[in-house]
Amino acid sequence: MLDSTTKRKLELNDQAGITLSKSFQSFVVEVGGYDNLPFDERSCRNYISEARRLRLGDGDAEALSNYFCRMQSRNSNFFYVLDLDGESRIKNVFWADARSRATYYYFSDVITFDTTYLTNSYDMPFAPFVGVNHHGQSILLGCGLLSSENTESFIWLFKSWLTCMLGRAPKAIITDQCRAMAIAIAIEEVFPNSQHRLCLWHIMKKIPAKLGSHSQYKMIKKQLKTIVYNSLTVDECDENNWQKMIKEFNLDNNIWLTSLHEERNKWMPIYVKDKFWAGMSKSQRSESMNAFFDDYVHSKTSLKQFVEQYDNALKSKIENEKKIGFHFFQFNHARNNWLSY
Template identity: 85%
Template sequence: MEQGKSDSNEVNDNNENVHQDLSPSSLNEVMIPKIGMTFLSEDEVRNFYKSYAQNVGFGIFKLGGKKGDDEKQKYFCFGCAKSGKTVSQAKNVMYPRPSTKTNCKAKINVVIRNDDNFVISSVSLEHNHVLSPGKSRHFRCNKLLDSTTKRKLELNDQAGITLSKSFHSLVVEAGGYENLSFDERKCRNFISEARRLRLGDGDVEALSNYFCRMQSRNSNFFYVLDLDEESRIRNIFWADARCRAAYDYFSDVVTFDTTYLTNSYDMPFAPFDGVNHHGQSILLGCGLLSSEDSETFIWLFKSWLTCMLGRAPKAIITDQCRAMAIAIEEIFPNSHHRLCLWHIMKKLPAKLGGHAQYKMIKKQLKNIVYNSLTVDECDERWMTMIEDFNLENNDWLKFLYEQRNEWISVYVKDKFWAERHRYNILTPLIQEVPQLGANNDDSCSILVKILKDAKEKLIAIQTDHSRADQLKEASTSSSKTIHSRLKVRSRGRPPTKRKQSKIEQIVKKSVAKARKKVIEGPTVSVEELNNMENGKHDSLVHSDAEKRFED
């Protein structure tokens, strides 16, 4: 990936004292875009507009388009590379990264007719920035590496020749820097990607053997390899039989994330995760990617969809990655897309940490996100927070508010997300507590004591709940009868093979004495005698037993 491409599509030439020159002599060399001009393909339109932009002195890129009901493209537009506004991605809000975006409105709109001809429907040639024809070759859209140059750079890198020497030889061969359609950074980025795709000795064979071995054990093992123009492995996807079987039952919500780890080849690990009926995370497939652009994600999502027999998930959760959003919109158009709330809240210290009232802002923002019950309440409290802390000019919060229907709980609660609300509340606290306890030994000992006490209380509460549930179940069950202690004690081992306790011996003698009294004189009724045998005459038997036991 090229360095620094997130904020600009061309070099920063705002400070150059080069004035716009649109004299007839300079424009006669290239045709000016006009309404009604017809082309045969999108590439032809791109090449025409790029040639015009290169002569005038600005960069271009595709702004967007729209498809019809038949999934065919109906129109699109090319515009100036300085169009639109960029949300600052700087970690320190006091030192934002500079951006070349000026919200320039120069563009051409192209309509695709029924006869498959591409016709320019509207043209805007007005720019709100300085044009630089002399530096057009530095614009990203004009930086190109042909196959011959790529092959020469890679061979020199494998031979141990430094990139500086290789680039200098290309400059000498072309007759000067101005005759090259690329710069040294373009070459350096290509070599970095080539090294990343160049596996070590035996790695390809080991990977192929592993996949073949897994597929021979189970025919439901699925894997796909993405190769580049030179048949080198670029991206990998695989899923075993357990992943495919789990997706048959738990295809409601899928989480996709590429922030886990990278290996020795700097390839991001991209797992597809789901949630089972126990609320536990399950693996639904994974991949290794060479880059994180929209084309790579489109390939990965297509491969995963093929693996799952074309059944798209009902909902998918990702982080704030525009490339992922583009790929999801194309591959999973009917799936509900939500941004990961944990990733957004994790950025609070980096985005708002420099504010004097950061703790109050953080507390109020969490209250808005987690405790808002209605959409109107959420909007009202958000506006109040912005006004109270003077955050009207914070680009990050503006961007979050524009996307509020994709991540705030109150906006997405009508869809099933298998979310664990208590987990989302506890996760930020669990991350902050270890940092506070690691300051010194006293804080650490206090924190350990508090956590141990909390753990014991939680265990005690769970134990009490389980006992209460058992008693409730026993009392409400009609098939179970609560017996006396003597009867319960006598159940189990036969009386003839069980050693009687002292209490049982006294009770046995009391019963025998009562029987004798019945025979000699009926001082005890038959009903009382039966109660004594069943262990229910507690007033007579137990009092007599306790008295004898004390003697």
């Protein structure tokens, strides 16, 4: 019988890409031998297999099926794909409506990908692909529901999305630092020619949680922001200011800062300024999309209700895009008339 602590360790290790056999061996070493374990490797394997499936409630699978059938009957270009386990149970889901597929053709330069939304509420990450249109609006370019945030799931999702978009990879992709390793591996395999950047806003948002307990927190925060936003050259940023900050505040053992420094070429403005990011380098496109869906779903919303409300949310967003497009047309028309006088 697996207790809650063991289950949690198994899931964390699985998400980190650690094989089940290695996880099981760590339990064996921890208790001093196989005879001291109240469970075997098969029990661990069965649990992980179960944990990797979407947490579907009553009516959820039927609601998904009905929604996909309804959307395809309306437009044959609606795309969806299901990832099933060996017993034909749903593990992961991806879908994109016809409008998202058509829109991507024109706005495929930069996308953001974020799995932090709804994770706690549903215990299954909602993974939207978000772009930006010519009016600066966030646009939904497909989304998935994942049973696990591991490399295997991300590779499956990215390949599904790439197939949906007829093999047209984005020129650049911005992701959250969470699950950075698993996502980075998946991006390298599926989008090898796309520029990958970590969301600066996500990183800076974590400063209070990562450094707030330090006695000189306010000074560290001020100096870190100065380094990130005001550095004019790579040498100034790295060798001079960053290293000086680490030594001055004795931060050599801070794991978070060390990891950021190792990946500095993926998030610091001075390192990525020579690439095109469609105005999304410092913005939180996924957050604005998440806030949009917050008007339709909440922590108590079931997956069945979510699928139904998703359609309503999408219709509302399309209507809003049309209004902004109409106002933009009116403005240009009035300006051109004024200039003609």
